Amino acid sequence: MFDVIRYAGAARSIIEAGQFLYERGWSPATSSNYSARIDDDHIAITVSGRHKGQLAAGDVMVVDLQGRPVQSRARSSAETRLHTVLYQVFPDVGAVLHTHSVKATVLSRLCAADQPLVLEGYELQKAFTGIDSHETALTVPVFDNTQNIDSLAQRTAAWFRDNPDQPGYLIRGHGLYTWGRTMEDCLRHVEAFEFLFECELETMRVRP
Amino acid sequence: MFDVIRYAGAARSIIEAGQFLYERGWSPATSSNYSARIDDDHIAITVSGRHKGQLAAGDVMVVDLQGRPVQSRARSSAETRLHTVLYQVFPDVGAVLHTHSVKATVLSRLCAADQPLVLEGYELQKAFTGIDSHETALTVPVFDNTQNIDSLAQRTAAWFRDNPDQPGYLIRGHGLYTWGRTMEDCLRHVEAFEFLFECELETMRVRP
Amino acid sequence: MFDVIRYAGAARSIIEAGQFLYERGWSPATSSNYSARIDDDHIAITVSGRHKGQLAAGDVMVVDLQGRPVQSRARSSAETRLHTVLYQVFPDVGAVLHTHSVKATVLSRLCAADQPLVLEGYELQKAFTGIDSHETALTVPVFDNTQNIDSLAQRTAAWFRDNPDQPGYLIRGHGLYTWGRTMEDCLRHVEAFEFLFECELETMRVRP
């Protein structure tokens, strides 16, 4: 059982995040999925296949941390396990956003196999919680895409345990996962990642 | 004879599609044309030469599947036959959108003669109806541009029969045609195509 | 003397054009100037140095076809003569828009001295009044920039007489001039030019 008022607040934060992310072009064509923590055992998460710029009541459901629907017959995103594993590993995580931008898609395809994306020397790295200087390197792993979500969830969980301070990862040809204590933090992380991805691509454009 | 309420609904879906597509920059300078099915014998379609971001009552007419105006003296798009042939070949098609984006224009000019555009390894390919994995190749033919629309309509019809599951085609230096069961499906297809075109061009920019 | 109601209508069309053009990023930082014909001897034109996205009553004045202020002590754009010469040469011209986009600026600087920009094979060329096929070449001259506006006005007038059907020209490192029978036609020309400039630059980006 979960507190319904907390569900309503989580759903509201997801709906508003969708309006912002869709408008920016980072969640096109019913792609992407978003979640927010309700309590230790439950999260609110987008129903599969909905238009992310037009989320409404009926588009956000509840699942437990094993990804099972709670008090609903709707079907959550196929990638639900990539969300729940984050809430399981990190008790402080309050929101998870998965977006599908052109920049994240292209950049992740350009990274060599088994090579992470390394971002350094950007003042905007300070937008990530816990980073207070541009003189650091931010390492973003790129996992190969797969339709086997359980397997990918296990790989990400192993990586989280080894890299507890990293704020996000990419899936090749697919998109970005990032998280934060609050939805506000998480949205700031999306903005910062998109900014840095654009900087990297713009640099590659003029210095191919 | 057609049901006028169904015409009004089709016209409404076309007007709203125009606002969206114009705003994105995919239907500039009175280019593009849109249609939606009314019944087995009639479609609603944009009147020739109208501003697609400002469509209103008076800008959407009815034609039969031979492209002849019904209950109207307005002139439909010069490309009306490219729409009607789709409704003739595919009984399930409920909407057709033809857009003129910079990306579709440039990419179609860069494809070698008689070579289709091949899109593969993108998670977003799943936005097309009937595709459930990124591990597929989406083949988009590029027809040479012509002002002889009847001839082009026949070529597209032959291609539809050989490729009944493909969701769209390009005309070189001209734009995209895509379709779907509903206008919502069709708009999702436009968004997905534009996303993939942008990914392809961005990749070519940084890896010329 | 001019009809004040016609002045008010011309001013309204200029104010609305400014909102559109500024929003698109084609008239940044108080650049650009716009005009619309009132009658055979008078045009409405933007006052010098105003924010083009925030034009209001007080930002559009009247000049005669020699560029002299009429019933106003305001100062019109320094480039007023580039407008009036168009109204003098072409009795059918009803509106002139001069915009400063990044694309027009960059493309005009990339053209070799004395070489025009040639656009061909684009369906969107049909957006220009009088063109009904993509199988034509649209030639856009690029004049060198100068602060001597009278001299430039004379050069453009000579070009108009030799090329009465061309819808626009570029000034190097500066921007686009285009015109039309109505403000609506003229705005369609700006959109079409910007689309074609973007296509040319995008092609150069991926095929440097």
Added chain:
Amino acid sequence: MFDVIRYAGAARSIIEAGQFLYERGWSPATSSNYSARIDDDHIAITVSGRHKGQLAAGDVMVVDLQGRPVQSRARSSAETRLHTVLYQVFPDVGAVLHTHSVKATVLSRLCAADQPLVLEGYELQKAFTGIDSHETALTVPVFDNTQNIDSLAQRTAAWFRDNPDQPGYLIRGHGLYTWGRTMEDCLRHVEAFEFLFECELETMRVRP
């Protein structure tokens, strides 16, 4: 002591500037800081770490020209000294905007060490106060980024004294500082710089 009505007006100009700059993508992810002069001894400035598109009462505080909070326990931007030094050196400066765009970030990283960015031959250079021809060169220094703000403030002050007519500078991998007599002038300078940065990058894209 300062006039509270003047504080309210300065805060209002900062809040509106934030809405504009955030919307353009020039102040993402809580980056950037803005200020406006209240009087000879006080400025209004953004509180540290706030969302620049959503500034409200409570997000703009007062500091003196040494950067010390006045009548507030809030913490101003870490870069407050980069603002106050401008108000100290230039009695005419009424507003200072520091933005973090992708273009400024990338371009500043591409400039060789100790080499300024030089902009010339652009009509839009006339958007900067006091420049009336494109036939000038605008020199924009690029300071190395540092978390030692006092040291950077001293370096900028020395540069201001040697270059009193230059309207802005870049910090490598970080962003743009520009200023003006009024907030309106200062916003025009941001727009003009962003336009010119985009022109430079676009040129590099097609002529790498």
